[in-house]
Amino acid sequence: MFSTLTKLIALGSVAGVWSHAVMKEPVPRQAGPVHEELCGATVAKVLARDLTGPIENAMDAADGEYNCDAYFCRGYQYEDNIDNVKAVKAGDVLDFKIDMVASHRPGYANVSIVDIATNEIIEPLRTWDEYPGYNIGPDRDDIKFNITMPDTLGATCDAPGKCVLQWYWYVPRSSQTYESCLDLYVEA
Incomplete structure (x- = not known):
């Protein structure tokens, strides 16, 4: 008789990969109609099925409708997220x-x-040379952390539609990529 853990391991082997990670706070870009139009219904469906899954799962399903860059913000489009752009100032601290x-x-x-x-x-x-970290306590700085907005962005990000804040995780051993983006602009 198989244990529950053995069944889960077997299911993971058949499926190839399990769910992994996604940025929850700040609330990242979301999928929408422009995303589906550019990336295609098949890619959009795979990405929607597992919001924490690697981008490569969707790329394995890409077909002739695919006309976006899923490796940039999971292919989620600025045009679908115009109402969610965050205004920030130099020195603002964003909690993740x-x-x-x-x-x-x-x-x-x-x-x-x-x-x-x-x-x-x-x-x-912010960078992590080894991610996720090995600290599993309440003070984990890989899944709960903050960043301070720099004062070096100047005119580069002074309007919506110019910049995103991107959380990016890559696992070379399994060639898996995870991303989440937050549209933002720097107020003067």
């Missing part, structure tokens, strides 16, 4: 909460300000 459903080690992670037009990092804000 990551919903870590399952962890695969080792990996690395970062939180960065990214240019929407180029998908290039403008300002790295």
Whole structure:
């Protein structure tokens, strides 16, 4: 007779991957009609089925409708999130909460300000060379942490639609990518 743990391990082996992690706070970009139009119904369905799953699961299902970059904010589009843009100021502290459903080690992670037009990092804000961490106590700084908005962004992020704050986690051993983005702009 199989134990519950044995059954779960077997199911995980058949499915290939289990759910993993997603940014819960601040509330990240969400899927919407523009996302589905650009990424295609199949990719959008796979991403929606598991909000914490790796992007690669959706890429395995990509078909002729796929016309987006799922490796930038999971393919979620600014146009679907215009009403959720966060205004910030230099020195503001943003609290983060990551919903870590399952962890695969080792990996690395970062939180960065990214240019929407180029998908290039403008300002790295926090990095982890080994993610998730091994501390499982209440003071975990990998799933509950904060960052301070820098004063170096200037005109680069001075209007909505120019920048996102991106939480990014990559696990090389299993080639799995996890991302969440927050649209923001820096108020003067």
